[in-house]
Amino acid sequence: MEEHSPLAQFEIKKLIEIPLGGIDASFTNSSLWMMISIILATAFLTLSMRGRAMVPGRWQSMAELVYEFVANMLRDNVGSGGRRYFPFIFTLFVFILFNNSLGMVPYSFTPTSHIIVTFAMAVVVFIGVTIIGFIKNGTGFLKLFVPSGVPWFLLIILVPIEVISYFVRPISLSVRLFANMMAGHTMLKVFGGFVVSLGLLAGWAPLLFIIALTGMEIGIAMLQAYVFTVLSCLYLHDALHPGH
Amino acid sequence: MSGPRKDRDHAGKQEADSAPPDDEQRVFLQEREALKALDARLKKAREHESDPFGDRLNPARRPDSAQAMAWRISVEIVVALGVCGFIGWWLDKWFDTKPWLMVVFLLLGFGVGIRNVYRIGRDAMDEGTDGDGRE
Structure with a gap:
């Protein structure tokens, strides 16, 4: 083990330096792993659907499973008019899923463990949803901030709360994904360090724990991809049907 | 036979x-x-046909799994408090009114967190009682 700090795995390394005006647009290990996950996701979906068989094979049914999963999620959470946004939601889900899952491969890098990556995605969702809300409902979208059936003196307190909670959304959305990824990977590394330092005598206990933790981390990788997309769906629902 | x-x-x-x-x-x-x-x-x-991930991994069909719910709630409170506290602290520095705005915004942040958790709980209860409780 050459790196002893459990946080060393999150270090950004420049692979190709690209100074773009005053901006550092270098190609980093984070960009590399995002690209790998895009390439793998594209390859998985296009290659497995190449046959287009009526009775799907293993790969095709896996691709169809992902498609159906997202389609169901969109139908249940967005409802009417959500179908148009399927490509975006599907891309979001597959991108996060592949990034999270590839992070479980030893020696890999997890871009979603950086808050700037998850925050960028959350902000895209946030701005997009706000624009859609105003396009679809005009100023009626502002009804979202005024809960119905509440006396006026409570509105004075509730409206600021609703407005703040709307602007907190992209932050809670990004923090949730990033914190999960970072905490899990740090834990794995910390317990990995225990195994090495306790050696052959007592290292078995943390090793067993790591095995359980790895399984849980794989589950969390999928769960958090789901949570991120399902919340995006809920926000989209709010934008399409404000005023509950 | x-x-x-x-x-x-x-x-x-x-x-x-x-x-x-x-x-x-x-x-x-x-x-x-x-x-x-x-x-x-x-x-x-x-x-069970529309359960592509089976019962265990099929949150699209049934309400959120307990773990997903727990993560949503805890992060909601912490982030609301953190963001509001930061806004208050920043405004305090701006207007030079040290602790007051931060106190106000922390209270507000607490309200936001509770409000969001209340909403999550309400939606989950709706889903629990009648299929799709969403509107």
């Missing part, structure tokens, strides 16, 4: 001369029974 043969033997003893049509009818009835059983199994399978 022994069941049907025994049945046929028994029937053969009872009505020996009308054996061929009876046998045909019996096969027909047996097939119908089998088809009925298949129908029931198909029906059962159809109910």
Whole structure:
């Protein structure tokens, strides 16, 4: 083990330096792993659907499973008019899923463990949803901030709360994904360090724990991809049907 | 295997001369029974059809899994408090009114967190009672 700090795995390394005006647009290990996950996701979906068989094979049914999963999620959470946004939601889900899952491969890098990556995605969702809300409902979208059936003196307190909670959304959305990824990977590394330092005598206990933790981390990788997309769906629902 | 043969033997003893049509009818009835059983199994399978990830990993169909719910709630409170506290602290620095705005915004942040958790709980309860409780 050459790196002893459990946080060393999150270090950004420049692979190709690209100074773009005053901006550092270098190609980093984070960009590399995002690209790998895009390439793998594209390859998985296009290659497995190449046959287009009526009775799907293993790969095709896996691709169809992902498609159906997202389609169901969109139908249940967005409802009417959500179908148009399927490509975006599907891309979001597959991108996060592949990034999270590839992070479980030893020696890999997890871009979603950086808050700037998850925050960028959350902000895209946030701005997009706000624009859609105003396009679809005009100023009626502002009804979202005024809960119905509440006396006026409570509105004075509730409206600021609703407005703040709307602007907190992209932050809670990004923090949730990033914190999960970072905490899990740090834990794995910390317990990995225990195994090495306790050696052959007592290292078995943390090793067993790591095995359980790895399984849980794989589950969390999928769960958090789901949570991120399902919340995006809920926000989209709010934008399409404000005023509950 | 022994069941049907025994049945046929028994029937053969009872009505020996009308054996061929009876046998045909019996096969027909047996097939119908089998088809009925298949129908029931198909029906059962159809109910689970739109569960692409099975029961365990199928949050799109049923309400959120407990773990997803727990993560949503805890992060909601912490982030609301953190963001509001930061806004208050920043405004305090701006207006030079040290702790007051931060105190106000922390209280507000607490309200936001509770409000969001309340909403999550309400939606989850709606989903629990009547299929799709969303509006």
